[in-house]
Amino acid sequence: MSLLQVKDCSKSFGGVLANDHISLEVPEGQIIGLIGPNGSGKTTLFNSVVGYHPVDAGTIEFKGQEISHLQVPQIARLGLLRTFQQTRIYGKMTCVQNMQISVPHASERLAEMFTSFPAEVQEKADAILEFVGLYSKRRLLAGDLSFGQQKLLEFGMALMNQPRMLLLDEPTAGINPTLINGIIDRLKRANAEFGITLLVIEHNMRVIMNLAEHIYCLAHGKLLADGAPDVIRNDQRVIDAYLGAH
Amino acid sequence: MNVILKYTLIAIAALAAPLLFPEYQIQLAWLWLMVVFALTWDAVGGQMGYNSFGNVFYFGLGMYVTAVVQRDLYYDFEEYETLAGSLDTLPPADYLTGMSLGLAASAVCAVLCAIVLGSGILRLRGHYFAICTLGLGIAAGEIAAGIDYIGAGSGLVTPVFPDGLGEKGLFFCYLLLALAAVTFLVLRWLYTSRFGLAINAIRDDEDKAEAMGLHTTRYKTIAWCVSGFFLAIAGGIMGDLIGFIDPVDTAFAGATFGVWMVLMAILGGKGTLWGPVIGATIFHVTQEIFWTFLFGWQRVALGALIVIIVVFFPQGVMGFARARWPDRFGHRVESVADKGATQ
Numbered sequence: 354m355s356l357l358q359v360k361d362c363s364k365s366f367g368g369v370l371a372n373d374h375i376s377l378e379v380p381e382g383q384i385i386g387l388i389g390p391n392g393s394g395k396t397t398l399f400n401s402v403v404g405y406h407p408v409d410a411g412t413i414e415f416k417g418q419e420i421s422h423l424q425v426p427q428i429a430r431l432g433l434l435r436t437f438q439q440t441r442i443y444g445k446m447t448c449v450q451n452m453q454i455s456v457p458h459a460s461e462r463l464a465e466m467f468t469s470f471p472a473e474v475q476e477k478a479d480a481i482l483e484f485v486g487l488y489s490k491r492r493l494l495a496g497d498l499s500f501g502q503q504k505l506l507e508f509g510m511a512l513m514n515q516p517r518m519l520l521l522d523e524p525t526a527g528i529n530p531t532l533i534n535g536i537i538d539r540l541k542r543a544n545a546e547f548g549i550t551l552l553v554i555e556h557n558m559r560v561i562m563n564l565a566e567h568i569y570c571l572a573h574g575k576l577l578a579d580g581a582p583d584v585i586r587n588d589q590r591v592i593d594a595y596l597g598a599h
Numbered sequence: 600m601n602v603i604l605k606y607t608l609i610a611i612a613a614l615a616a617p618l619l620f621p622e623y624q625i626q627l628a629w630l631w632l633m634v635v636f637a638l639t640w641d642a643v644g645g646q647m648g649y650n651s652f653g654n655v656f657y658f659g660l661g662m663y664v665t666a667v668v669q670r671d672l673y674y675d676f677e678e679y680e681t682l683a684g685s686l687d688t689l690p691p692a693d694y695l696t697g698m699s700l701g702l703a704a705s706a707v708c709a710v711l712c713a714i715v716l717g718s719g720i721l722r723l724r725g726h727y728f729a730i731c732t733l734g735l736g737i738a739a740g741e742i743a744a745g746i747d748y749i750g751a752g753s754g755l756v757t758p759v760f761p762d763g764l765g766e767k768g769l770f771f772c773y774l775l776l777a778l779a780a781v782t783f784l785v786l787r788w789l790y791t792s793r794f795g796l797a798i799n800a801i802r803d804d805e806d807k808a809e810a811m812g813l814h815t816t817r818y819k820t821i822a823w824c825v826s827g828f829f830l831a832i833a834g835g836i837m838g839d840l841i842g843f844i845d846p847v848d849t850a851f852a853g854a855t856f857g858v859w860m861v862l863m864a865i866l867g868g869k870g871t872l873w874g875p876v877i878g879a880t881i882f883h884v885t886q887e888i889f890w891t892f893l894f895g896w897q898r899v900a901l902g903a904l905i906v907i908i909v910v911f912f913p914q915g916v917m918g919f920a921r922a923r924w925p926d927r928f929g930h931r932v933e934s935v936a937d938k939g940a941t942q
Binding site: 403424425426429430434435437441442443444445446447450453454455457458459461463465466467468469470488489490491492493494497510514 | 788789791792793794796797799800802803804806807808809810811812813814815817818821870925929930931932933
């Protein structure tokens with residue numbers, strides 16, 4: 354039984370068919386890659402999964418539950434979280450506050466909304482900030498961090514939320530090569546140590562080939578190929594549509 | 600200790616002021632009202648980033664509800680309608696009972712309205728929310744001017760302040776001071792809780808907050824309820840202080856109170872705890888100076904002040920201070936070696 358199962362999912366915007374009968378599976382505990390040229394429908398698929406817009410056809414199941422009709426916050430509270438291609442953090446709040454407010458909200462009762470965060474939350478926030486390497490900046494406003502640091506903070510916030518599964522939209526875009534290695538390492542550790550299943554959109558082939566156990570490739574809204582990194586790398590259709598000849 | 604000392608000094612000064620300067624009692628009462636205006640606006644507009652021009656709706660609602668409860672408890676409707684101010688004043692005990700019940704009723708009404716209206720209006724964002732709330736205030740004034748039960752366009756007289764309760768100015772000055780103090784302390788507590796961080800998160804990026812699973816609608820509605828709750832009580836008190844309710848000029852006065860709320864919060868610093876208090880004080884004092892020394896030009900001077908505020912102090916006093924001295928607000932880099940010491 355897969356953790357996330359997308360079956361025959363279609364989505365069009367006016368005359369543009371952004372997703373055309375896409376099916377994919379993400380088994381629990383794995384790291385799955387999603388690649389394809391710009392405009393091939395990767396982010397649209399992400400948006401459909403997390404509930405930004407309804408799908409035209411098909412089903413999306415998470416933990417065996419149909420989620421295609423649910424709203425964004427409801428899906429997030431089930432433990433299916435996404436990060437954004439354009440990094441999104443709470444800019445006028447400190448890093449610690451960004452972390453604190455990212456605690457899981459699934460079981461939040463009304464009275465709890467008016468209480469302060471318990472000490473465990475503070476400790477956990479500090480531990481994760483240390484994990485992503487932002488501990489010394491924890492009292493700075495998140496908006497004052499560099500772009501790369503904001504990406505790390507966003508990743509930390511996602512971890513704070515204790516999701517079952519994380520959808521990452523280009524986690525290494527716009528990051529310098531040294532920091533990229535750090536990000537790959539942290540993603541792998543999040544998967545291994547925290548047991549978070551990952552579905553990653555990525556254009557950096559070195560990153561995705563290194564990270565993912567199984568890769569899906571989209572082109573023009575259709576699923577072009579899927580398989581292990583080596584299979585994808587040598588698939589003639591993927592080379593023609595996306596990778597190009599080396 | 601430092602904080603307690605600071606608050607004690609402010610409390611002593613605020614309590615002593617109307618006794619030391621009795622001629623300024625009504626002015627001080629208005630000052631505390633302005634503080635409540637700025638604080639309640641800032642909860643929604645500053646801390647949550649929902650720029651509302653319709654908060655004056657709750658103020659007017661409270662004013663009418665309190666007045667109607669007071670009237671219907673002790674007077675005959677017909678008689679009150681025709682004789683209004685010339686009727687016997689109520690015994691102090693009845694006056695206080697009527698006022699308390701009226702204020703309680705207006706607070707409840709405001710919260711109910713905030714829940715109902717909020718469920719629709721709070722789905723709008725940015726400019727659309729601002730425009731919609733602007734309409735809310737205007738519509739409320741027009742509707743109130745058409746209802747005979749509350750005096751329609753010719754307004755509603757509130758019960759006369761009875762002898763035996765001391766000086767009217769002092770009574771209302773302390774009442775509004777108490778309201779401002781409670782509002783401040785409640786908001787101070789809320790801002791340090793989960794609620795405070797949640798509405799800040801909504802301000803900074805609501806899409807992100809939703810994607811992280813926050814109960815955004817619930818938080819937004821609560822913020823508007825808190826704002827409406829205190830504004831309605833302020834309205835009820837002001838109705839009795841002013842003595843007469845005009846639907847457009849006193850109750851749903853969007854062009855004056857409705858705009859001032861926003862200005863005072865911006866002047867002091869949106870989204871800060873003390874900003875609205877500072878802004879309200881500066882605004883009220885300057886406004887009174889204009890009225891006294893620039894009479895005839897007071898509106899022009901006020902207009903010029905508004906332009907200056909928006910152009911030169913978009914961050915407000917506290918916002919400016921925070922950008923200038925981030926260290927004092929705790930925004931500084933900590934070395935990893937500090938870790939043990941700071942925890």
